[in-house]
Amino acid sequence: MEEAIFEERRDQIHRTGEGPFALACNRDSLAGAVSQRACVFCGSRVVLYPIADALHLVHGPIGCAVYTWDIRGALSSGPQLHRLSFSTDLQEKDVIFGGEKKLKAALLELIARYKPNAAFVYATCIVGIIGDDVGAVCRDVAATTGIPVIPVQSEGFKGNKREGYAAACKAMFRLAGTGDTAGISPVSVNILGDFNLAGEIWIIREYFRRMGVEVVANITGDGRVADIQRCHGAALNVVQCSGSTMELAQMMQERFGTPFLRVSYLGIEDMADSLYAVADHFKDRDPGIVERTQDLVREELANLLPKLKQYRKDLEGKKVAVYVGGAFKAFSLIKAFRHLGMKVVLVGSQTGTKEDYEELAAICDPGTVIVDDSNPLELSKYVKELDVDLFVGGVKERPIAHKLGVGFCDHNHERKEALEGFVGMLNFAKEVHASATSPIWRFVPRREAMAKANATTVARRAAGGEGL
Amino acid sequence: MSDSPYVSTTNACKLCTPLGAALAFRGVEGAIPFLHGSQGCATYMRRYIISHFREPMDIASSALGEKQAVFGGGPNLKKGILNVMSKYGATVVGVASTCLTETIGDDVPRLLAEFRKEFADLPLPEIVSVSTPSYSGTHMEGWHAATAALASQLVREKLPAERRINLLPGFVSPADLRYFKEILADYGVSATVLPDISETMDRPALLDYEKLPAGGTKLADIRAMSAALGTIACGRAEHTAESAGANLERRFGVKNIRVGIPIGIRETDAFFDALEELSGSPMPEKYASERGKLVDAYVDGHKYLAGKRAIVYGEEDMVIAMVAFLAEIGVKPILAATGAKCRNFKQALAEVTADLLPEPPEAREGVDFHDIAEQASELAPDLLVGHSKGYRYAKDMGVPLVRVGFPIHDRFGGQRLLHVGYRGTQALFDLLVNTILERKQEDSAVGYGYL
Ligand code: SF4
Ligand code: SF4
Numbered sequence: 001m002e003e004a005i006f007e008e009r010r011d012q013i014h015r016t017g018e019g020p021f022a023l024a025c026n027r028d029s030l031a032g033a034v035s036q037r038a039c040v041f042c043g044s045r046v047v048l049y050p051i052a053d054a055l056h057l058v059h060g061p062i063g064c065a066v067y068t069w070d071i072r073g074a075l076s077s078g079p080q081l082h083r084l085s086f087s088t089d090l091q092e093k094d095v096i097f098g099g100e101k102k103l104k105a106a107l108l109e110l111i112a113r114y115k116p117n118a119a120f121v122y123a124t125c126i127v128g129i130i131g132d133d134v135g136a137v138c139r140d141v142a143a144t145t146g147i148p149v150i151p152v153q154s155e156g157f158k159g160n161k162r163e164g165y166a167a168a169c170k171a172m173f174r175l176a177g178t179g180d181t182a183g184i185s186p187v188s189v190n191i192l193g194d195f196n197l198a199g200e201i202w203i204i205r206e207y208f209r210r211m212g213v214e215v216v217a218n219i220t221g222d223g224r225v226a227d228i229q230r231c232h233g234a235a236l237n238v239v240q241c242s243g244s245t246m247e248l249a250q251m252m253q254e255r256f257g258t259p260f261l262r263v264s265y266l267g268i269e270d271m272a273d274s275l276y277a278v279a280d281h282f283k284d285r286d287p288g289i290v291e292r293t294q295d296l297v298r299e300e301l302a303n304l305l306p307k308l309k310q311y312r313k314d315l316e317g318k319k320v321a322v323y324v325g326g327a328f329k330a331f332s333l334i335k336a337f338r339h340l341g342m343k344v345v346l347v348g349s350q351t352g353t354k355e356d357y358e359e360l361a362a363i364c365d366p367g368t369v370i371v372d373d374s375n376p377l378e379l380s381k382y383v384k385e386l387d388v389d390l391f392v393g394g395v396k397e398r399p400i401a402h403k404l405g406v407g408f409c410d411h412n413h414e415r416k417e418a419l420e421g422f423v424g425m426l427n428f429a430k431e432v433h434a435s436a437t438s439p440i441w442r443f444v445p446r447r448e449a450m451a452k453a454n455a456t457t458v459a460r461r462a463a464g465g466e467g468l
Numbered sequence: 469m470s471d472s473p474y475v476s477t478t479n480a481c482k483l484c485t486p487l488g489a490a491l492a493f494r495g496v497e498g499a500i501p502f503l504h505g506s507q508g509c510a511t512y513m514r515r516y517i518i519s520h521f522r523e524p525m526d527i528a529s530s531a532l533g534e535k536q537a538v539f540g541g542g543p544n545l546k547k548g549i550l551n552v553m554s555k556y557g558a559t560v561v562g563v564a565s566t567c568l569t570e571t572i573g574d575d576v577p578r579l580l581a582e583f584r585k586e587f588a589d590l591p592l593p594e595i596v597s598v599s600t601p602s603y604s605g606t607h608m609e610g611w612h613a614a615t616a617a618l619a620s621q622l623v624r625e626k627l628p629a630e631r632r633i634n635l636l637p638g639f640v641s642p643a644d645l646r647y648f649k650e651i652l653a654d655y656g657v658s659a660t661v662l663p664d665i666s667e668t669m670d671r672p673a674l675l676d677y678e679k680l681p682a683g684g685t686k687l688a689d690i691r692a693m694s695a696a697l698g699t700i701a702c703g704r705a706e707h708t709a710e711s712a713g714a715n716l717e718r719r720f721g722v723k724n725i726r727v728g729i730p731i732g733i734r735e736t737d738a739f740f741d742a743l744e745e746l747s748g749s750p751m752p753e754k755y756a757s758e759r760g761k762l763v764d765a766y767v768d769g770h771k772y773l774a775g776k777r778a779i780v781y782g783e784e785d786m787v788i789a790m791v792a793f794l795a796e797i798g799v800k801p802i803l804a805a806t807g808a809k810c811r812n813f814k815q816a817l818a819e820v821t822a823d824l825l826p827e828p829p830e831a832r833e834g835v836d837f838h839d840i841a842e843q844a845s846e847l848a849p850d851l852l853v854g855h856s857k858g859y860r861y862a863k864d865m866g867v868p869l870v871r872v873g874f875p876i877h878d879r880f881g882g883q884r885l886l887h888v889g890y891r892g893t894q895a896l897f898d899l900l901v902n903t904i905l906e907r908k909q910e911d912s913a914v915g916y917g918y919l
Binding site: 003004006028029030031032033034035036037038039040041042057060061062063064065066067068069071084085086087088089090091092094095102105106107109110125126128129130156157158159160376377380381383384394395396398399400402403404405443444445446449 | 474475480486508556676
């Protein structure tokens with residue numbers, strides 16, 4: 001029956017309401033299972049990539065760099081250095097004799113050409129194997145060029161995306177605390193874990209501006225090296241998406257005593273709650289802030305809610321599958337879909353933790369399928385079985401949905417629509433609505449077959465046959 | 469050696485070797501591509517391929533972790549193959565190595581021999597393996613090496629001669645492959661097109677998710693390659709490894725005819741000549757008519773294109789073919805660039821432009837987009853011809869980009885783009901003329917409605 005599911009993966013799938021919650025996670029992907037996951041390098045690249053005035057040099061053979069060339073939608077208001085793809089493109093002789101010399105020459109060449117404010121050097125799988133001392137080369141080049149040159153230990157095979165996030169945080173932590181913090185307001189934050197996809201961080205910054213909060217550093221969307229260097233001067237870290245930059249927040253708390261708040265900018269409650277939490281944090285220092293925040297939320301909602309209602313009419317009762325990189329995003333999505341009258345029936349992530357999944361199980365409706373580190377066979381099985389109307393995921397999930405004639409909404413790093421904030425909720429609703437109500441679905445074989453089956457039943461009933 | 473003066477690579481004009489192999493394996497019926505390496509490579513390649521074809525692309529991986537990277541990936545490789553057998557029901561598994569497994573020294577053929585022995589009691593799929601480290605080669609080496617591996621490992625004996633032709637089409641689009649098959653059918657010959665992604669990478673909407681997309685070269689047709697009248701191998705670039713065509717010729721005496729990717733009249737004529745030679749049949753009227761109409765279009769459109777200067781870049785076979793085409797329609801290819809290196813790039817460009825151009829275009833190998841752009845600024849081109857990755861440069865230069873080849877992920881329908889034969893050339897010719905007309909219109913203050 002359940003032939004789509006690998007025996008070894010049975011405990012990575014759970015149906016809420018069926019037995020006590022227990023979900024295995026944070027495991028190595030199963031060989032041969034076509035996991036949707038990437039690698040450590042991928043995690044680091046995601047987090048650090050949006051720092052726009054840094055040089056991002058991928059040390060390894062060409063693939064790792066070429067596949068990550070400008071694939072993310074992280075926008076910059078200034079320099080665009082992050083959108084280029086730099087590689088040492090290791091060749092056979094480098095693999096045999098070591099790539100350190102080539103790395104050094106490449107760094108010097110690129111730093112001279114682009115004059116970046118810092119350089120990140122990503123170690124990929126092969127560098128871990130041939131044993132290049134990336135740290136030593138970085139120190140050497142930093143000394144010659146006078147800019148921070150930071151190794152990112154992101155050898156792909158040393159785990160999954162999560163380890164990549166950690167490597168990225170470690171790399172950034174070497175910048176934090178090195179800049180001048182003079183003149184920073186006592187009511188100030190760093191925005192962590194937002195990548196400015198489609199300009200989202202600009203929406204959030206505008207909210208903070210209206211609340212009277214100074215943003216010291218964007219970490220990392222539209223990020224700048226100098227801002228990160230002085231980020232320890234901020235009074236608070238607001239951390240979105242627990243997966244990626246939580247570790248940096250924790251390290252900053254330990255070293256600099258900077259407190260942090262976990263936030264989410266997706267959906268109505270989460271957006272409002274996040275702003276209120278920040279206001280609450282600063283209410284002693286700035287008594288007016290709570291009221292300003294309330295005004296902001298009220299204004300935004302007055303504009304948003306009537307529009308949402310219109311979309312909801314058509315979307316009520318439709319079923320959604322959510323499969324995303326980090327589990328944290330899934331929470332907000334579940335709530336956002338409730339506003340649209342839609343029901344999440346499958347939810348999963350590539351890298352959720354035990355706690356993430358427990359929390360997910362708690363907020364999901366009974367019968368929801370929860371999966372960790374899934375693959376096309378499982379996902380397509382559930383899309384059919386649960387008769388999903390819409391799938392939310394990334395590029396690799398899109399053809400799975402589309403092949404089965406199911407609407408799709410891109411909610412990963414490659415999206416070109418801003419989905420955060422109140423305006424993002426509206427964009428999201430618009431996109432979901434546009435897809436879910438398109439007339440094209442009636443031509444899809446599965447829907448045609450269902451329509452036909454329905455018609456037969458109706459006809460049979462009309463003829464007074466069985467089933468009455 | 470590379471023609472780039474730089475040590476570093478900025479915006480590469482090539483992809484890595486296993487990607488080409490994975491795509492080639494996808495062109496065999498019932499096959500699943502399997503990368504022996506860590507998980508990331510397979511996932512990245514899937515993502516990349518999906519954005520062009522907008523089709524599912526399941527690539528299995530042995531998903532090596534730290535332990536396996538130290539102690540060897542054998543156990544994961546075996547387990548992975550068992551898993552794709554049981555869940556995908558693959559009848560062919562195409563194993564491509566990666567940089568990682570090549571470097572840690574996994575001996576894949578030996579591991580597979582062990583595997584076959586260990587699990588001899590199971591109904592085992594055909595397992596084809598190919599060595600594809602990206603530190604020596606590009607996706608095109610991967611494509612050709614996988615094709616050669618399919619021919620050398622699956623064609624095992626000389627079968628009795630048949631009226632059959634082998635076609636090694638090179639890395640062309642599904643639309644191109646469908647056209648190739650139509651031509652072969654019109655010649656009345658049986659054919660093996662290897663690999664054939666015409667259906668597997670361009671599927672209809674279906675009731676169910678196909679674990680293994682239908683289509684692809686049938687195993688029986690691969691085996692029958694030894695029975696063929698001959699092989700037509702498209703693509704003029706020569707790589708060091710023995711090609712599939714050369715392998716079949718050496719082992720089974722199947723005549724191997726190398727032609728370019730048939731784009732443009734001269735290269736397409738050569739392709740049809742080869743077909744005529746092997747099949748003994750003349751060109752069907754249908755194609756003579758397509759050719760005649762194409763010549764007519766050349767005549768009607770030549771003035772719009774006369775003297776236009778183009779930069780062509782991308783994978784080597786496609787660049788050579790596009791240069792051959794541009795030269796014969798009066799567009800001047802001023803730079804032909806590729807991220808790859810092959811033994812005869814410059815020579816092939818000289819051959820296809822001989823007696824059309826006073827001198828062949830400048831040819832550069834092993835370059836990236838930084839190199840290309842640097843040179844382009846002095847060359848003042850009128851247009852760029854290549855895949856999507858050149859878009860930003862074209863935008864900066866203020867010239868149009870004519871998209872051909874792979875990847876095309878900033879436009880819709882890359883898999884339906886027809887390049888080859890008289891019909892494909894016609895489509896490209898129309899596209900080129902219209903691109904020039906559109907630019908003329910945009911640049912004109914008057915905005916002529918008749919051009
Ligand atoms: S390690 Fe090699 S195979 Fe993997 S992505 Fe990088 S270049 Fe490609
Ligand atoms: S797994 Fe290793 S080689 Fe593959 S993409 Fe990730 S870092 Fe690069």
